[in-house]
Amino acid sequence: MRPADLDVSPALECRAVCKAYGGGRVVLANLDFALGAGEFVAIMGDSGVGKSTLLNLIAGLDSADSGEVLIDGASISRLNDDAATRLRRQKLGFVFQAFHVLPHLTLAQNVAVPLLLNGMSPAPALDMLAAVGLEGRGEDLPRQLSGGELQRVAIARALVHRPRLILADEPTGNLDPQTAHEVLALLVAETKATGAATMMVTHSEAAAAFADRVLILADGALHARALPALTDMHAHEPRRA
Template identity: 80%
Template sequence: MPGEDNAVPALECRGLSKSYGAGRIVLAQLDFTLEQGEFVAIMGDSGVGKSTLLNLIAGLDSADSGEVVIDGSAVARLDDNAATRLRRQKLGFVFQAFHVLPHLTLAQNVALPLLLNNLSTASALDMLAAVGLSGRGDDFPRQLSGGELQRVAIARALVHHPKLILADEPTGNLDPDTAHDVLALFRAQSKATGAATIMVTHSQAAAAIADRILILSDRGLHASSGHTARSDDDAH
């Protein structure tokens, strides 16, 4: 649970800085802690560094200075094999464009993180059922709507019980009603599996489901004024 005594944070960003060509500073000495099981939305203007922050956390880009610590492990201090294992075991990803593989069945798509971690794939069908796609394991992505594809992506992100979910505009391709339903399911399932979640979004409606909303600007990462932490009771 968030705030549990002596619990190692799911994520710590310590003094994280990143700039691109010609000295364009994107992130400067950013500090951020995400507790286990916490769901945080990050908002901000385009180009302010939201995707850069996700890429640094995911290990898809390297910081100029500072470090990313996932579940107590400083990623930059790990060798390549250990860093790859950490990402496979402890991270899950949900993208705006779904990234569901079209040549695989839904069950095979969801089972991918299990296969990569040498785990039994038996829970893939259970996870599909948990996101409302019971009995659809043998279907292919071409048979699904956008909202259903995002449910598959959520199931795939959560099936191996990662410590941390990174979600980049997960409802950007969905209509408002579908987005609302998918977000409610996303929050419920991430809480059920105990995953901490960072969701980058431009949508105030999407951000409203979070425990905290943070605004990223050239002055750093700050709490959104007027947003109170959501309790689990709010989901009922």
């Protein structure tokens, strides 16, 4: 499943990836997939079909039975633990449903974590907070924020080190519909502005409507489907502070 307009070096490639669990239950069967820079893809499917497994394989947190996963041309499947950790730090950004901000750190410190892990200056953290509508909030603590604002912090943290690939796991699952629309519009705008590629796992049709492609994971394979009908959600612009 490789669109003709992908870059010559996709942000992500899955090549003949296979994964099965005990009892012979096949989760992924010869999965081929590619994701190009600036592309936003939604992965949908019933509970238990393997969406989280797919994310874990891409992130190098689980290993395939066969095949390989390449991030920006590097096969994470073939790296040892230390090298895989370095690749995750440099090339990946993560946005989760539960936000995973550190409560004892300020917003600026939370956003700066990927920079510090990569030996970079923390200075861009404040600019990234401003980009997601939280200018002037760098010294605030997470307990002072709403759920939507916390997700904005998570997006800023995922993007601040300019990763090649963003993995988003139900990023709006804890948000009300209006806030979810605003956060998704922001995620799309900022990932495209930074040149990242984004894979979002979601059960939400409203969230999937923001994607360039929607793929259904079923029977161990990804199946293309028509984009959901557009609603007025795209009329909602990201709220700026």
